Amino acid sequence: MTSVKYPAPMWNDLRRGLWIALAYTALGLGVIGIFLPGLPTTPFILLAAWAAAKSSRRLHQWLLDHRLFGPMVRDWQARGAVSRRAKRLAVLMMSLCAVLMFATAPKWWMAATGTACMAVVAIWLWRRPE
Structure with missing residues (x-):
């Protein structure tokens, strides 16, 4: 071919x-x-x-x-670099999403998995220069 x-x-x-x-x-x-x-x-x-x-x-x-x-x-x-304001807003929104996931997810581990991913992103984000 x-x-x-x-x-x-x-x-x-x-x-x-x-x-x-x-x-x-x-x-x-x-x-x-x-x-x-x-x-x-x-x-x-x-x-x-x-x-x-x-x-x-x-x-x-x-x-x-x-x-x-x-x-x-x-x-x-x-x-x-990411501004401090953007970092704060991102972490605030991730926190609100984590609360919503724990309140609405059918299984606790689903919310925990999403929250763990967001926590990793938040840690990476705060390690970026401002």
Whole structure:
């Protein structure tokens, strides 16, 4: 069986399209996360910026220049830093989600597993520079 050779421009266009789709999907989830408790904003915005940097200069620049998202993206790209305010909000939301999980999960171990994952993320987050 012979392999099909695709022209490089077609592959590059497909790859760029996938990066753009990831960037806009992550941006959309990040914006929804502003209003929906339990859905994180910062990780999705950072993912959107990363994907946009690989595919869309315009979107990446828009994120860098944005009044709300710009500082977190610039801090992350420059030093891998997360603001203290973002850390506090993230831990507060994870704590609220843990309480909700323990109140509503059918089995205690399900809530404990989710809470343990959030605790690992919280520890990692607090070890990041500010």
